Amino acid sequence: MIGDLLNATVLIGIASSGIQLATPYLYASIGEMFGQRSGVLNLGVEGMMLMGAFTAFYTVHNTGSLVLGVLAALMIGALMGLAMAVISVTLQAEQGISGIGIYLFGLGMSDLLFQKSFSQIVTVRGFPTIRIPLLSEIPVIGEVFFEHNLLVYVAFALVPLAWFVLNKTTLGLKIRAVGQNPQAADTMGISVARVRYFTVTLGGMLASMAGASLSIALLNVFQQNMTAGQGFIAVALVYFGSWRPGGVLIGALLFSTVNALQLWVRTKGIDIPAEYASMAPYLLTILALVFASKRVDQPAALSKPFERGD
């Protein structure tokens, strides 16, 4: 039975669908990582994903333009991010709950708007699969890595980009400093608030893109609560990656690939209880961390509002 899993189609299938499933996590987790690196914990990712998913879907449905769809998603994400920033940075609200508030708002609002604008579920023509010339010709590799839609490629391009920004630019240095010791950053003449507004807004935009990558690329439909908790997994993956883009990438791929694997296992009729198979990705994510030797450097100021003179 297990033998059935060890043929090319299956392995390619697992790998490539692992990559697809990982895409929304990458957007959301990288965005969340920026926020957390600067000291803001945003538990509202799920809500932002849903708003992004709906906005993109709605725009593409009405204009037929994917570009506009993405722009709309980015805009609504920025707005949600700004809202979170106002609440958690300017109003210094307890970040844990404000996030939950944002989540519920997004969960409800996306559904409400959907019911107002559509009488029935419809599909849109989303991002087509792009087979990268030459590269996609490579056996196996080509099928696994170079036959995806644009948003998948973008998601993976984000990882090195995020790494570069964090570690090689002055902005990245400011972000890291603000997340570790805002007082110190402040005395160096850095505006803690401005940095955090930037990261949280960026996080909102990326979370929104995560939603869009579902509603106008992978699935091409919208449905209430279609993200089904992926936003929270995305937050968990930031911890898995201990706040490093590379780590987040590994986490997202591990979680998604195991998920794809367990689906294939059952597709191939290997009979283990479906419930246990579904547990696998969650279980393995934890186990991986247990055995991984980890350099945990949690931003010291994570979820702590900053106020000068305290």
Next chain:
Amino acid sequence: MTSNGAPHTLPTGHARIDHMEMKGIVKRFPGVLAANQVDFDVRTGEVHALLGENGAGKSTLMKILYGMYQPDAGQITIDGKVASIHSPADAIRQGIGMIHQHFMLVPSLTVAENVALGMPSSRAPMLDLDVVSERIVQLAKTYGLQVDPECPVWQLAVGEQQRIEIIKALYRGAALLILDEPTAVLTPQEVDDLFVTLRQMTADGHALIFISHKLHEVLNISDRITVLRDGCVVGSVPAQGATKSGLARMMVGRDVVFQYKRDEVQTGDVLLRVEDLTAQSDRGTPALRAVSFDVHAGEILGLAGVSGNGQRELAQVIFGLRSATGGKVWLGSQDVTNKEPDTLNALGMSYIPEERMLDGVITDFTVAENVILQEHGQAPCSRGRLFLNPRAILQRSSELIRAFDIKTPNANTPIKSLSGGNIQKLILARELRRKPRVLIAAQPTRGVDIGATEYIHQCLLDQRAQGTATLLISEDLDEIMALSDRIAVLYEGTVVGIVDRKDANVEQLGLMMAGVRADAAS
């Protein structure tokens, strides 16, 4: 109103600040009037020193000047124009720099990153850490401060962090530089080098404000001296003609003795023995290389050395906060190598940690809650080990506050709103109250005012008289000389020599701290 012929822009490229004035500054904190109608000013080319006991209001006044606090009243003028300083960013823009008493460093970042933070990059938007590192190394050389630009700050001992804090400021080269207790943990050599630098800066036309609790330093470097007490200016005098005792009287309001009565104590048997102790630093590099020494009952063993040569690690290993990779630690006849702190507490060992804010207290807890940090589980603080006894706890706290004269509104004040000097007194009070057999005191008077220093020193001596074996770790040679019976010098994780206080002198110790072996040095 140019005071001297110096050019209007400084070598660092900043516009010179001829005259900065703070007028009628008032600042309230919960239960405290930290600044009460304070007038203060500094001119180009001068060093204006600010003196005062812990909690007198020095840092607060400076934090106001640097935009970290907003005054409740009063105004700041620069060269006659009213300066609106609402944030450190504003202050920096105005050409003001500050060396912070409580270091403003980002632990997870490297030295170079800390220095580069917030500075324009030559390759914006990209970082230019290599360039920064080079300049740091240069600066370090010129100012005789040794630093490694690539090293993450969290791995550095307090003394090393102090150097980074200084380098950071010098790197930015402000027209008006505030130095809030920059010398608290520097070696005499380092202090001398720093002073050379400061004199050069004044010659160039910088204006400097210098805060220290060490009067000889103040007399040595400053042109004018202003003394604060309880937020009010007690007086302002020229440095010429000022005397230690005179200044002390102004600060404390009474006479202060600088010579302690330390009667000869018959030393007993060995209470703390360290044998070939080896341990690693946070970097994983060897920090202790086969360190051995004894401390007898009724003896104070002074451990001198430049910060970062293993003092921190040694104290941590002895107290079970860091595991020894080799060797043994004996408490009396008992092998306590790698035992947990709770065991050591029970066996009568006390530790006054160098990082008081991180290790010594829980800043969000009240004074009372910090008093019972170790003994909350024992009568009378707890009933039957399970329930706390608020009445007893409050009583003990009040006793200590009274006995050690700790400045705090009351025992239920969060300890973070006490001045560090008073926090230090509280830690000392807490540890001594337990009548330890062995006491490890790391930087016990760092940043503590002379009144408190005098008091703390006396306490240590009394403790010695009662037969406690004390290991005194300090970078302040005067302190070491004043208190120790024997002096060991630590250099790169090895004891380069143990000399008897009577035949030790500062020059010799200085050489040993530079790695020269005792025999050769003497």
Next chain:
Amino acid sequence: QAQDGEPFRVAVVMPSTVNDLAFSQSMYDALAAIQEERGEENFEFVYSENMFIVDDAATALRDYASEGYDLVIAHGSQYGASLAELAPDFPDTAFAWGTDINTYTDEGITNIFAYEARSEEGGFVQGVMGAMLSESGVIGIVGPIEAGDAKLYVDGYKAGVLYTNPDAEVIVNYIQSFSDLALAAAAAEAMLESDADVLTGTAQMVPGAIGQAQEVGALWFGTQSSQTSLAPEIVVANQVYDWTVVLEPIFENMANGVMGGEAYALTLENGGLVIDFNPDLELPEEVMAAAEEAIDAIVSGELVLVVDETGAGITVEEGEPMAEATEEAE
């Protein structure tokens, strides 16, 4: 029903939203249709949606009952237990719940109707079609969790496929989620890459799977309500629920003072289950014929779908043309 001008008032509590294209919407549509037919002045209905939290649903049911609605419908098999606890407190209110067959009469309760959907029947018919339409002989089914209406449909569909083509391979995957579209998509993709060319599925997350089928032009069968609008070019047919078929007799009973104790079922025979073909999709004659045949066989009772008591699935037996259940619904 509507005695002395008083409108007949119905309240329904549903686990998901009234626009879920599935279980909840099918009931909402039925009530709307009845209101359409009888006029608002004679027939009122209110709904409480997204009551996935069972104790909230219980509160809603109790609240409706105490507000004097004539009929209170608990539209979800997870509500039964709560319903049985509160029904006795409201003897003048009639309750209906489903999908289940238990009217709690053996607990001495007299005011609960039960209803179910024999979705295995439509499943079977669609399975027959699927087996004939599949060229690879591999057919995939995406389900949520293996229980209730979903299980019936899946088992029925599987039985239909194997009845028609015993060598066919049926891939069933219960993905353990009602809402995760991405997971449904991945499951479907795995099936398609294992050569499946005909797919079906049930519950709210199937649009994810439909999308994948669409990309490679595999055929799709829907259930619970029509999914043709989602993918006109690949949807062969949908099994559509028409709850009016069970609601009408309940109303009649109530008019005659019967407040409960009866169990009803949507079946092909009573028209509660309708195979709704996609007009835009040309089907081979023999497939249509086979479908009609299967429907007739089930209606007439020539074919009996026997549900295995161990939950193992559904087996098909030749029975003689007539069944009791058929009579009474007449």
Next chain:
Amino acid sequence: MDLSSFRNPRLYRLIDPLLPLFATLAALLVGAVMLLLMNANPITAYRALYEGAFGSKNAVADTLIKATPLLLVGIGICISFRGGVINVGGEGQMIVGGLAATALALELPETTSPALALLLCLAASFAAGAIWGGIAGALKAYFKVNEILSTIMLNQIAIYWMIYLLNNTLIDPLKAQQASRIPETARLPRQFDLPRIGEWLDTLYKWLGLVGPDDKLWATTLLHLGIVLAVILAIAVYIFLWRTTIGYRIRAVGKNPRASRYAGIRVKRYVVLSLLLSGGLAGLAGGIQVMGVRHRMSAEGGGIAFTGNAGFNGIVAALFGQLHPIGTIPASVLFGALLVGGNKLQRDVQVPSALITVLIGLVIIFVVSSELWRRRRARRRVIVTEAGPPDRPPESQAMEAGR
């Protein structure tokens, strides 16, 4: 905002405790606009919301029943957050707690005396939740696995496990034979029902002469012993955290692990302990849901159908209660009221349930945002009145009480 514009401290001392209420009203105002857009009458809507939460004895009972798990999870959160661990695993811990109580109830002989039966099941649910939380604790303390990650994952694992058990081991034999095979247990035997306290309340009312001898006031409601247990436990947790040495250590480790280690506290053990206790309380919440409300477990509708999302809402309640067990009591009741009233609003005004979700989100956002003013004034107040330290944290209150 400018602190020196601060006027009358006394006035604000009266206003501040009510701040969350004002914030809620503000949120509802925004909600009113949305209601109008959905052409629903806000007045009617909000009357319904109130009616649903407090309008009748049944409503009050429902609110309290809803508040019970929030409170239990919430006081657990007080322990873990004070101990410096973020336990977002309430959902999973409730589920395993419910499963434990259910499984035990199905195993125990029918002859078990009610008192013993209840005690055993409650204990079992606490233990199960404690283990589930303890796992996350051990992972954090000994393997450096971040607890937010592990608890999020453990939530999902618990859900799948529940579905499995209810589909196989625990399923009601009758259901197992039906075609639909609904994955739920049989109803638990009656002696496993938490006593309804309506009767008792009525007796009390009669004794006080508030009602006539044969009036039924609360007797008809479903109010069960759970809320009483929860309140007692809240008080117990308060005492535990601020009057016992273990509580002191938990708080110390939460505030500063380094200093705690220096003080001789075995930090890792206390990290595990915090999650253990907070998990146990969540587990207890699950057990009480089974024995007080559901009387069985069912996998239909997934985990949330059972927990009612209390695992997360409990966090909100606790933080609204300033992470203080006593403060969490009113916070839970108000949040419970909002949830119960929201459903009633949806029923009466027939707006989409999504609108209610939005509304609750808004309330949460507005309330947390309003905290700032209270905090700043609190600080300002002590300065003005020269009394005590800024923004005095609850821990010092216990000390003060000792005077």
